[in-house]
Amino acid sequence: MVKDINGKIEALHVHKYFIKPEGEKVYALNDVNVAIKPGEFISLIGPSGCGKTTFLRLVAGLDKANSGEVTLDGEKIVNAGYERGLVFQDPTLFPWLNIKENVAYGLKTRKVYKDKKNEVNEFIHLVGLDGFEKSYPHQLSGGMAQRAALARALVNHPKVLLLDEPFGALDAFTRMNMQDELLKIWKDRKTTMIMVTHDVDEAIYLSDRIVVMSARPAKIEDIIDVDMGRPRGRDMPEFLNMRTKILQILDFAGKREEPEYMI
Amino acid sequence: MEKKKYPAGLDIRVLVPIISLSLSLILHILLPANKNYTQKEFTYYTGFLILMLVIYTVVMIITIFHKKFRKKMAHKSWFIGVAFLLLNLYNLATIKFMLIPSIYFPSPEIIFKVFIKDGAFLLKCLGYSGKLLVTGYLSGCILGILTGILVGWSTSWNYWINPVIKVIGPIPSTAWVPIALVAFPTSFTASVFLIGLAVWFPTTVLTSSGISGVKQAYFEVSSTLGASTIQNIFKIAVPSAMPSIFIGIFNGTCASFLTLMTAEMLGVKYGLGWYINWQKDMLSYPNVYAGLITIAVTFSLLITLLFRARDKILVWQKGVIKW
Numbered sequence: 001m002v003k004d005i006n007g008k009i010e011a012l013h014v015h016k017y018f019i020k021p022e023g024e025k026v027y028a029l030n031d032v033n034v035a036i037k038p039g040e041f042i043s044l045i046g047p048s049g050c051g052k053t054t055f056l057r058l059v060a061g062l063d064k065a066n067s068g069e070v071t072l073d074g075e076k077i078v079n080a081g082y083e084r085g086l087v088f089q090d091p092t093l094f095p096w097l098n099i100k101e102n103v104a105y106g107l108k109t110r111k112v113y114k115d116k117k118n119e120v121n122e123f124i125h126l127v128g129l130d131g132f133e134k135s136y137p138h139q140l141s142g143g144m145a146q147r148a149a150l151a152r153a154l155v156n157h158p159k160v161l162l163l164d165e166p167f168g169a170l171d172a173f174t175r176m177n178m179q180d181e182l183l184k185i186w187k188d189r190k191t192t193m194i195m196v197t198h199d200v201d202e203a204i205y206l207s208d209r210i211v212v213m214s215a216r217p218a219k220i221e222d223i224i225d226v227d228m229g230r231p232r233g234r235d236m237p238e239f240l241n242m243r244t245k246i247l248q249i250l251d252f253a254g255k256r257e258e259p260e261y262m263i
Numbered sequence: 264m265e266k267k268k269y270p271a272g273l274d275i276r277v278l279v280p281i282i283s284l285s286l287s288l289i290l291h292i293l294l295p296a297n298k299n300y301t302q303k304e305f306t307y308y309t310g311f312l313i314l315m316l317v318i319y320t321v322v323m324i325i326t327i328f329h330k331k332f333r334k335k336m337a338h339k340s341w342f343i344g345v346a347f348l349l350l351n352l353y354n355l356a357t358i359k360f361m362l363i364p365s366i367y368f369p370s371p372e373i374i375f376k377v378f379i380k381d382g383a384f385l386l387k388c389l390g391y392s393g394k395l396l397v398t399g400y401l402s403g404c405i406l407g408i409l410t411g412i413l414v415g416w417s418t419s420w421n422y423w424i425n426p427v428i429k430v431i432g433p434i435p436s437t438a439w440v441p442i443a444l445v446a447f448p449t450s451f452t453a454s455v456f457l458i459g460l461a462v463w464f465p466t467t468v469l470t471s472s473g474i475s476g477v478k479q480a481y482f483e484v485s486s487t488l489g490a491s492t493i494q495n496i497f498k499i500a501v502p503s504a505m506p507s508i509f510i511g512i513f514n515g516t517c518a519s520f521l522t523l524m525t526a527e528m529l530g531v532k533y534g535l536g537w538y539i540n541w542q543k544d545m546l547s548y549p550n551v552y553a554g555l556i557t558i559a560v561t562f563s564l565l566i567t568l569l570f571r572a573r574d575k576i577l578v579w580q581k582g583v584i585k586w
Binding site: 060 | 489494
């Protein structure tokens, strides 16, 4: 059963900057070093502009680092590939394909659809979309569309699943529901998960470790081990303590005036 | 489960075409032709009216038992009834009262006569025009979509080809007639070129703008699902640009009709445009009308087919965009 699903991600001295129109360099990632273990659930948290999404895009292979390198199981990441699945905040389902065709897309492009046809239905079932195979994306609610996007990424059996604020656009109830679903999938498949989020509670609820990042300068502030068993109660004292700790690192705890950044 | 039976019923509106047709028939039979009407009288219009009367009576009977069809027909009935009424008025204005010059505005029965007597030749012309149109149209469409993809996707193609499109494209393709007729060995190939050019331009422009407007996120997701560049073009860019491509094809279709007619009137032998032009020169206006009716029926049929194809291909757009 255990195939060669490793999914170890390492970043070594990664720098990524963008050049402003005036010619000034703006660092999105400044000397980022992080090692993510196979099967680990990691969250990246921090204010806007701290380079979380940039880091995710480097791992996905959609952008290139200016210096340093990101590796998957020791191999340098140069291009996008199916072993690193990606789910955006916006489900980005292909509107011209129905749900089944959307989920099957990865298998079809890789020309393995014929052998793995039944997996499409399995994953549609896994995310609870039975009966919606023939529906088009616009006929689905936000939560359902995001489930379909998840199934579409998972059907490729990626070593790493990259999640860019996957539940950010969902209402609070749907979000909590989806978090449980995601945990279930993660326990089941042991895929390495890297999630960008703005939601401290979400990060604590899901992650093994939380990477706290700061915006200026853009760097890793702290990496926190969440050594709590699962399932985690959102009202447990450890949970609340950890939230206070993270907010302190982010410099939001105990402030009386309006924070410039809302969580 | 027992099949649900709809109660039989009659929508009074379904009778409108029948009433309109009966009125036409009565007036046509009872009123004598104008005393100044010198042409021989025929029974083609009477025949047409009787045929239509039979058809719409059958339709009426079917609607009694078929609920969906009844609804559809009832909705269309007023339009059909008024259309026959207008034809009736035209008949009165020509053969019965001679209110308009009969040489340019022949009575319906004379026009119908053309279809009977000259029908085979009209069909031949239609076939010739059709061959020309299909060849030019398909090549223009295919080349247009290909150029559009290249220009919309690749920056270097965009650099070299886009200025050419901008200069060549806006020239109405009929303006090329003098050159096309000498540059090509036959008038057929010249016309194919002109029609192709007319379709190519709008198809290219709208394909390329559709392709360059595809959301970047689609390509990114597609790449992380294992797609190659070629797959990104044909599985993401093209389907996503399809609505835009169809608008281009529609514009191209209208341009192709225009070019076909102009080309045939200017230099091609045979074809419907040529037929109309020729009959006009011979002052046989009934034939001109018959030609025009043939064109109207064929072209609207083609447009309907195109709409059907679009509805089928762009079914996913329902609910995304209001049609």
